[in-house]
Amino acid sequence: xxxxxxxxxxxxxxxxxxxxxxMGTGKSTIAECLSNCFDMxxxxxxxxxxxxxxxxxxxxxxxxxxxxxxxxxxxxxxEMQSEKNVVISCGGxxxxxxxxxxxxxxxxxxxxxxxKPETIYERVKDDHDRxxxxxxxxxxxxxxxxxxxxxxxxxxxxIIVETDGKSKLEICKDIVSALTALEK
Ligand code: S3P
Numbered sequence: 028x029x030x031x032x033x034x035x036x037x038x039x040x041x042x043x044x045x046x047x048x049x050m051g052t053g054k055s056t057i058a059e060c061l062s063n064c065f066d067m068x069x070x071x072x073x074x075x076x077x078x079x080x081x082x083x084x085x086x087x088x089x090x091x092x093x094x095x096x097x098x099x100x101x102x103x104x105x106e107m108q109s110e111k112n113v114v115i116s117c118g119g120x121x122x123x124x125x126x127x128x129x130x131x132x133x134x135x136x137x138x139x140x141x142x143k144p145e146t147i148y149e150r151v152k153d154d155h156d157r158x159x160x161x162x163x164x165x166x167x168x169x170x171x172x173x174x175x176x177x178x179x180x181x182x183x184x185x186i187i188v189e190t191d192g193k194s195k196l197e198i199c200k201d202i203v204s205a206l207t208a209l210e211k
Contacts, residue, residue: 031064031196034203039065043113043135047183049173050119050157051139051150053190053198058116060199069114072103072121081102088158097124099148104130122183123176131183136209137204138183144170146191185209 044061046054055071062069073084076099080087087096100121107115111134121127122137131137137176148166151157160169181187186205190198 028060028064028196031060031199032204034200035207039067040112040136040206042111043107043115043131044202045115045117045120045131045135045137047117047131047137047153048119048140049142049147049169049176049180050160052119052142053150053195054116054119054140055142055196057190057198057202058114060132060195062114062200064203066116067112068110069116070107071116072100073116073118075103076100082158085158085161093158100124101127101130106145108133110134114195120176121210122172123179126177136185136206137183138206139187140190141187142190144173147173162171 036115046058058069058071060120061067076087077083080099082090084096087099089119097120100118101124104115104121104127107113108130115131115135122131128137142186144166147169148164150162152164155161164166170182186196186202186209188201193201
């Protein structure tokens with residue numbers, strides 16, 4: 028952790044760090060790590076929506092439908108633009124709406140985390156709170172869905188960090204170095 032902080036001489040960020048990427052690319056884990064390193068507030072969008080709705084993501088999808096969930100994401104992102112120095116961990120589908128990307132960029136730098144379909148499959152296979160993958164869990168399905176989303180992810184990103192085979196500390200260091208380079 029100290030080694031991550033040292034990359035910026037302990038200086039934090041005067042903008043939000045917005046983590047995007049497909050399900051299972053490590054957004055939540057890395058958000059936790061960055062928020063600990065730099066003593067930043069963390070907002071886990073999925074968790075915040077679950078808390079507000081009082082039901083799981085799977086239940087929100089089955090009771091209200093996907094569009095309702097997507098609207099909740101947009102509203103939450105808009106709300107968060109009054110804050111800075113926050114690590115925001117988005118849901119995997121958040122950057123698919125252009126309006127969401129516009130909101131992210133108002134006060135934040137957008138970090139895209141990537142992973143190979145096989146890596147993602149291994150990370151998500153035992154989890155049951157991802158309605159879009161439930162009953163569809165295979166590296167092939169993930170690859171196809173990733174390909175459909177790829178252009179949106181790339182267009183939203185200020186920086187891109189690969190996560191395959193890296194420790195969370197290595198990923199955090201890569202992010203911090205790339206963000207610091209952007210500031211110059
Ligand atoms: C989704 C990703 C999920 C969650 C919802 C939809 C998506 O978040 O928001 O199940 O469309 O990719 P994670 O990326 O945190 O799993």
